[in-house]
Amino acid sequence: MLALMSGISVCSLAVPSANALTLMDMLRGNRPSIQEQVEGRTGAAAVSPAEQRAIDRSDPEPLPKVSGPKYYTYKTDGMRAVKTAGFAAASATGDMRFLLDAKVSAPSDIATAVEAYYRAAATPLWVEQGDVNERARAVLAAFEKAGDYGLDPADYRISVPALTTASVTDPAAPAAEAAAVQPDTVSTAPATAPAAAATTAAPADQQQKDLMQFELALSAKALMFAQDMVRGRIDPNRISGFHDLKRKDVNLTAILPGVAAAPDAAAYLDGFAPQSPQFLALKTELARLRAEAVATEAPVSLPENLLLKPGQTSEDLAKVVSVIEKRGSDQLKTEHAATLAAYQDTPTYAPELVELVKGFQQELGLKADGVIGPATVRAMTGHTAESKIDKLVVAMEQVRWLPDNLGDRYVFINQPAFQVYYHEHGQEQFSMRVVVGSRSNQTYFFQDQIETVEVNPYWGVPQSIIINEMLPKLRKDPSYLDRLGYQVEVAGRAVPSTAVDWYSSTQSVSVRQPPSSDNALGELKILFPNSHAIYMHDTPQKAFFKRDMRALSHGCVRLAEPRKMAAAVLGVSEAEVGKRIAEGKNAALPVTAKIPVYVAYFTAWPNKDGHVEFFDDVYGRDEAVDKAFAATSKARGA
16 A cells, blocks of 8 residues: 555556567566676676576575465355344243244344344234234245345245144144145245144144244344345355455344334335346346246357358358357347348358357457457357356346445446446446456455556556566576666665565565556556555557457556546546656646446446346356355255
8 A cells, every 4th residue: 555655556567568678578588687698707706605606506495476365165154043032022921932942043143133123022023823924925935036136045945834724723623624824935945844744733832833933033034135135145255365345234133123014025125135227237137038948058069269250161150140149139139130031051151240240249248350269159158048147146146245326437347358437427438448367366356446547657566576576587687677777675775676685585675667668557557545456557568458368467457548547537638648648757646536446357247238248257256156155055054
């Protein structure tokens, strides 16, 4: 943070121009090091032991390494028993007294809220006249529809007492007149007694005990359902060190009283679902895919090495067209209806088919060049209906980690899409390509607020790059940072690179590159100070933006059009930004408006038209979320 405040950048390494002797040349060994150039020197000049060791033999000391964040084995919320000793039922003389015998486990915060409610409640919430009431039936039915909201209905199923009408009113009545009350909507849930028991009246006390067990269990599940609707099933910060999102607070103590007062308890609980346009678009797409019942469709088979350019021929072209017919949007298929209707499975990649493919590529966020190569093939074979459904469920979970209202003006970076989107007046104004961290240098998932645009920036080299990438060269040639124009400081004091003992700790050593045409950050950077030292910036390595897969940086976000983004957040023209850059001076320009930035990770996300697009899971984070889902459901006893 101090480095960011002082104007020292600490992220993202770019490749400078090919005409200069650069740091990357030295790191990659493309040019001889200074030490290599002078190996043949003679004379009486004194050589230190460290220099002699670097010249005569390889470094015998193991090089240190700085490791990045890790993915964790997900730890679920701890469960504990609900304590019934302080319930109002303790002084009751009727059937409510059996609530004290109920045994229910729940996450600690939910258990606490249940205890708070029943310390005051003298009457049941879910049971009336010795039977499960209509409120309970409606909520149980709502639980079975939890999948519509990206949740798992199994997480909320509970045992429903296998009661008979006779057993409640007249234990001696004929069993044939009895009718089980377990609702059809939860028929998959285990019963507390075998189905045959429905024809035999249980003792009245046992039935009331079963009802009170149901009472307490349903209250705990109702709280869990509402909480999951608001903030999701899992804590993102337990997935990996790359996740940094404050988990939302839910006022659990207000929910059961709200259920009791609501004319429609199921609608009340449904009302906790996010209402953002993004969540609703994902929810609608999930319902559409499930309604079409295509989750079991056979995967498409296309050669991984398929490369088909306009005018060429391929027997696989018919499969390509078939994929587009199945997976393209309705809008795309309408625009190219004539082409699709006229196509006769011919192998020639004709111009009208090229336009069809370009439209499909654009929908997928790929380079719309009409060339069917590895990226297009991966998109066609990887995004089956089943995989799309999984992506949607993960995305609906992750939406809950963000504010329900992203804001009227904000910047949204979606890493799997390799895109950044600028919103103002509630609408997307523009988007552009970005380069994000490589798999070994992943960009984090967090939110912050933009504070500064710095023109002609310094690049502060992070310790991870100093240690992992520079140190091997520095031990062989302590002087090359000086020759390349990098500035070195030890404990805040400027020193020559040759004055540093590169065999000792580098924690007090800082290295930065002054503003220049070769600077790794290019013309500007856009800061939103955070503990991960991540920001948006320019880069001299423009060729990376032509690639479809752009997970290539050391973690920061490189912008294809940095002046455009800087002008937008500053509220000025691009010409004004260019003028400040042309002055050639390092300057920090404050962003006075409150503009949140979401450095996000969604493999399913709606575009500005509300159409959901799907992307590859470049970091494997969806898989990590799925594992956390499984662990959570297991802990809940689903």
